[in-house]
Structures are given as C-alpha cells and as structure tokens.
C-alpha cells in the first residue's frame with residue numbers, strides 16, 4: 001500500500017514537492033496520475049501470474065457481431081423453475097432481507113443433506129454442510145482452507161477454468177494431469193502417476209466434467225479412489241453437474257471406502273436448476289473440513305444470499321419435475337450434437353454428463369491449432385465455440401461446444417460447421 005494513504009483529510013498540502021514528480025500546486029496530468037495509479041495498484045505476484053480467462057478473451061470478439069450463434073456459454077438457456085423464483089419473491093415480500101446463519105439456513109442444509117442421499121452421500125446438516133455463494137465460492141474456500149503456500153494441487157486437464165487460478169491465489173502449485181480423448185477423458189491412476197500426482201497434496205476432481213462432458217464409471221472411480229488412499233491425497237470433488245448425468249448413475253469419489261474422510265464435495269444450484277444468477281452452492285465434508293471452510297466463509301462472505309437460499313429450498317422441495325424436463329432436453333440435444341458431429345467426420349467422445357461436447361478438430365485445423373480453428377469458424381460462419389486450451393494444455397486440438405442452446409440454434413450451427421468444412 002502507498003505511504004500516502006494515511007487518511008489525511010486536509011488533502012495533499014503537506015505532500016513533498018517531489019512526490020509523484022509534480023510541482024506543488026500544479027495539478028497532476030492524466031498521464032502521471034495513471035502511472036501513479038498503476039504503480040499503486042500493481043497486483044500482488046500471485047494475481048499477476050494468472051492470465052485472463054481464455055473464454056472471456058475469445059468472446060469479446062464474438063460480442064462485436066450480431067449474427068453469431070454462441071455454442072460457448074456454460075450456463076443453462078432455461079429460466080429457473082417458477083417455484084424457486086416464486087419462493088425468492090415471497091421471501092422478499094415477507095421482508096426476509098437479513099443475513100442467515102453463516103452456514104446457511106438450517107432448513108436448506110437439511111434439504112441439501114436429504115437431497116444428496118440419492119448419490120449415496122450422507123452428511124449431517126448441522127456440522128457437515130456449508131451453503132456458499134455459488135459452487136465458485138466453495139471451490140475458492142476449499143483452496144484457501146486446505147492449500148498451504150507451495151502445496152501441490154493435481155488438476156486433471158482439460159478442466160474447469162477456475163481451479164488453476166484458485167490454486168495460485170491460495171499460494172499453491174498446480175500440477176497438470178493429462179487426460180486423453182482416447183480414454184474418453186477418464187482419469188486413470190496411470191495418468192496420475194505419470195504426472196507425479198503421487199507426491200501431490202490435493203487432487204481436484206470434476207465429474208461430470210466441464211469441458212469434456214466425461215463421466216467416470218464405477219470401476220474408474222474405484223481406481224482413482226485407491227490411488228488417493230495410497231498416496232494420502234485430500235480430494236476436492238466438484239460435482240456441480242451430478243444431476244445432469246445421462247449415462248448410468250453419478251459416481252462420487254466420496255462414497256468409496258476411506259474417501260469420505262478425505263474429500264470435500266462441492267455442488268450447487270446453477271446448472272441443474274438453471275439458477276446461475278442466484279449464486280448458490282454448497283460444500284459437504286467431515287466436520288473438521290466444513291469448520292475450516294466456514295472460518296474463511298464467515299469472514300469473507302458472512303452468509304450466502306438470503307433470497308437465493310429461499311429459492312434453493314423451494315428448488316429442492318418442488319422442482320424435481322422441471323429438473324428432469326431440462327435434463328431430458330439436454331440429453332436430446334446431446335444425442336443430436338454427437339451424431340451430427342460424427343456424421344461430419346469429426347471425432348467426439350460420448351459425453352455422459354454436463355452440457356458440453358469436446359470434439360477433436362486437430363486434423364481439421366490449420367497446424368492442428370484449435371484456437372485458429374475456432375477463430376476461423378467464428379469469422380467465416382459466425383459460430384462461437386471455445387478453444388480447448390482455455391481449459392488447460394490438455395484441451396489442445398479440441399473445441400468445447402455447449403448444448404445449453406436451443407435445438408434450432410444447434411441445427412443451424414451444425415449446418416454452418418458443415419459448410420465451413422466443405
């Protein structure tokens with residue numbers, strides 16, 4: 001912080017004439033002011049070291065055109081179900097505008113605890129559940145609560161864009177673990193070993209996966225769990241897409257023997273309930289884990305948004321049919337996108353969950369560069385898809401297509417891709 005920020009209410013009268021290079025009494029020029037400001041706000045090294053999001057960067061280009069079909073968005077194209085919205089409105093009409101308990105409303109924690117039994121998860125609502133401002137906050141809390149400076153955090157790549165920055169902000173060292181198209185993007189003990197994750201402190205799992213849509217089957221999850229036990233890894237399992245699973249049942253690492261005690265499970269309302277803007281998620285884990293995360297949360301956030309908590313409670317209690325309707329619609333689109341891509345001769349592994357497909361375009365791209373492919377597709381045909389490298393080095397040669405977009409737009413986008421390739 002600058003030594004000038006001393007709260008002196010009389011202004012700059014006693015500032016030395018040499019301060020900032022301006023003569024006493026003469027107003028600073030914009031240039032000098034800008035220079036001073038950027039020096040004052042020079043980001044801390046751990047912030048400086050993180051590049052801007054590759055998704056944002058790409059979509060700024062798309063925003064300048066009005067004929068673009070965006071297959072880039074990572075959020076539902078549905079509106080939150082009415083019972084959830086109505087509960088939010090009702091809570092405001094009743095004047096429920098105060099903080100809640102730090103950990104979230106007890107009724108909501110009980111509802112969450114009841115809901116996750118469908119994944120064979122069992123957490124005590126009083127001591128093992130923390131309601132957060134989106135799953136994003138829960139991810140950040142997990143890193144801040146459990147990662148010491150210099151700790152190694154194994155991150156399968158490609159994966160969701162926020163983990164690596166989150167690890168760096170917490171002072172940790174991300175360790176990429178490559179998953180492969182050829183394995184349908186499943187994480188394997190071999191890949192973990194090859195990357196040196198046996199020496200890591202923490203492993204982040206994201207299944208169903210953003211950006212690949214990959215899910216893990218029971219045997220694959222057993223094998224990863226065995227690796228974590230053998231090498232004493234703490235696991236952060238981001239299961240925000242669990243309810244959007246199309247093939248088989250959702251597999252949670254926390255349900256494997258000896259894993260509950262070393263896993264924090266993260267979930268939320270943004271995806272399954274189309275509630276991204278309400279910002280509500282949760283973390284579940286052993287009491288000691290939730291206590292540590294609550295400590296950070298209570299200072300950083302106090303409590304998650306009260307209106308959204310009322311909406312979330314109604315979402316769990318009254319929106320199952322709507323969630324199932326949306327899931328079926330995503331599934332229909334998924335089948336369409338996958339079959340159409342394959343018809344066009346583009347390789348894509350079957351996404352078992354979330355709302356993304358991650359086709360391989362390396363052979364179709366100039367110099368195998370997926371970013372160049374995505375840029376040309378956007379420029380030539382106005383179809384925006386995210387280059388795979390936005391999700392880490394493991395995404396090279398691929399693009400992410402989101403099918404959280406209506407079927408008509410998907411059909412038009414596929415027709416344009418066909419034209420682009422011909």
Ligand SMILES: Cc1ncc(COP(=O)(O)O)c(C=O)c1O
Nearest residue numbers: 074134135136160210268270281
């Ligand atoms: C894997 C994953 N985790 C977390 C989030 C963020 O969720 P929330 O809106 O609950 O903060 C996203 C959003 O795209 C995501 O894809």
